[in-house]
Amino acid sequence: MTYKVPFIRPSFPSADEVAEDYKQIVASNWFTNFGPFERKFAQEIGNYIGDEYTAVTFCSATAGLLASIVAILGKGDNSKYVIMPSFTFAAGADAIIWCGYKPLFVDIEQRGLHMDIDATKTAIEQYGDEIAGILFCNAFGAGTYNIEEWEALAKSFNLPLIIDSAAGFGSLYSNGSKVGRAGDCEIFSFHATKSFAIGEGGAVVTKNKQLAEQLVSIQNFGFNKRNATYLGFNGKLQEISAAIGLRQMDVFEDSLKNKRTIFDKYSKGIDSSRYSLQLNAQNAALCFAVIVMQDSKQRDQKLNELHEAGVDAKTYYSPALHSQNYFKDCTIAGSLHTTEKIEASVLSLPLHYNMSDEHSDLIINVLNNS
Ligand SMILES: *Cc1c(COP(=O)(O)O)cnc(C)c1O
Numbered sequence: 354m355t356y357k358v359p360f361i362r363p364s365f366p367s368a369d370e371v372a373e374d375y376k377q378i379v380a381s382n383w384f385t386n387f388g389p390f391e392r393k394f395a396q397e398i399g400n401y402i403g404d405e406y407t408a409v410t411f412c413s414a415t416a417g418l419l420a421s422i423v424a425i426l427g428k429g430d431n432s433k434y435v436i437m438p439s440f441t442f443a444a445g446a447d448a449i450i451w452c453g454y455k456p457l458f459v460d461i462e463q464r465g466l467h468m469d470i471d472a473t474k475t476a477i478e479q480y481g482d483e484i485a486g487i488l489f490c491n492a493f494g495a496g497t498y499n500i501e502e503w504e505a506l507a508k509s510f511n512l513p514l515i516i517d518s519a520a521g522f523g524s525l526y527s528n529g530s531k532v533g534r535a536g537d538c539e540i541f542s543f544h545a546t547k548s549f550a551i552g553e554g555g556a557v558v559t560k561n562k563q564l565a566e567q568l569v570s571i572q573n574f575g576f577n578k579r580n581a582t583y584l585g586f587n588g589k590l591q592e593i594s595a596a597i598g599l600r601q602m603d604v605f606e607d608s609l610k611n612k613r614t615i616f617d618k619y620s621k622g623i624d625s626s627r628y629s630l631q632l633n634a635q636n637a638a639l640c641f642a643v644i645v646m647q648d649s650k651q652r653d654q655k656l657n658e659l660h661e662a663g664v665d666a667k668t669y670y671s672p673a674l675h676s677q678n679y680f681k682d683c684t685i686a687g688s689l690h691t692t693e694k695i696e697a698s699v700l701s702l703p704l705h706y707n708m709s710d711e712h713s714d715l716i717i718n719v720l721n722n723s
Contacts, residue, residue, distance in 0.1 A: 356663050356664060357663030357664065360665040361705075364550075364608065365597070366600035378593060384592050390593075391589075391591075391592060398522075398598075398602075403533075407558070409558075410595065411555040411556060411557065411590060412591075413554065414517075414519040414540050414542030414543075414544070419586070420571040421538050425486065428453050429485065433455070434456070436457045436473055436488065437458065437490065441673075458685045460689050465632040466493070466643070467490070468490065470502055470503065486513040487503075491539075493701075494637050496524045496525055496527060496633055500530070503536075507536070514535075516539040520542065520640050521539075521638055523605065527633050537564070538559035541558065543556070555590075572586070612706060613639065615639075617635070618713050619642050619717065624720065627647060629644065630644055631645070639704050641667070642704045643699060648698055659702075664702075664716055671695075673689070
């Protein structure tokens with residue numbers, strides 16, 4: 354079914370602009386393998402995050418996750434765990450398993466919907482040397498309110514902290530620092546559904562130059578001058594995708610500002626006695642707007658009403674990973690009480706660039722109707 358208000362409406366450069374880039378690519382006879390568009394795009398992504406940061410582009414965030422885990426933790430032998438939330442997208446758990454580790458699911462906290470730091474500490478104390486690292490997720494791309502505490506926790510247990518910020522390019526942590534600057538590295542997705550969209554693509558950002566070099570090698574078959582030095586694969590970003598990325602970079606700040614204005618409308622308009630917004634979402638890149646409802650009954654009812662009114666809404670990240678077939682036997686540390694409560698009551702609303710008042714008012718009205 355097609356909706357009057359689709360869930361995602363990506364905004365892309367015009368066909369004419371992309372045709373210009375493509376002409377240049379054909380004329381140069383350089384289609385992929387770190388050509389001029391990719392080199393410039395990687396530079397701009399790194400500069401956007403901050404002076405000391407290096408960005409390594411990838412063909413997807415999933416490829417970036419795989420390369421980061423194998424670079425930082427090494428290839429596992431299925432004996433160790435990587436701590437992660439169950440309330441996230443499947444790619445993180447997939448990457449952990451592909452790299453030879455086992456996901457260890459911990460609960461989330463209620464306000465930011467991020468992994469719970471106390472539950473994580475308890476899990477680390479319980480599992481000790483069986484833990485190889487932490488894969489934190491900035492849920493829905495919104496920066497957590499306690500990133501300093503996460504860095505301190507990882508440091509105190511001497512564990513790597515890898516951060517899946519897939520939907521968070523452009524987001525800020527609560528302390529004002531850019532998402533992309535924390536942990537050993539942060540991973541972004543430029544998938545068509547994310548706020549910074551190029552189709553398929555991603556990047557890993559780090560201030561560790563040696564790690565960045567290793568990531569470039571891993572995404573290029575592990576080569577160091579044609580001599581395979583690491584376990585690698587093909588994770589490269591091709592020129593036309595990087596060209597689209599450069600065009601998106603030019604309009605990104607504007608588009609972020611526009612989306613935050615629309616989020617502000619939601620935040621003022623939605624009945625806050627019945628619904629709560631994700632903490633710090635006003636500083637997020639906002640692929641969509643996440644609200645937590647009172648219970649599953651209210652959620653399912655409003656989801657239905659929105660669909661009937663011609664608005665597509667979703668229940669991301671529900672079902673959580675531990676409720677999905679492939680991950681249902683993964684180990685759970687402690688309880689997933691809050692995860693289960695949130696997966697039953699979470700709702701994601703469309704939030705498009707340049708969304709009309711008519712559409713945002715329609716959504717607010719459906720939610721606020723009794
Ligand atoms: C979108 C997303 C991914 C996957 O990104 P791809 O670029 O499609 O590989 C991974 N993790 C999270 C949290 C995501 O939202």
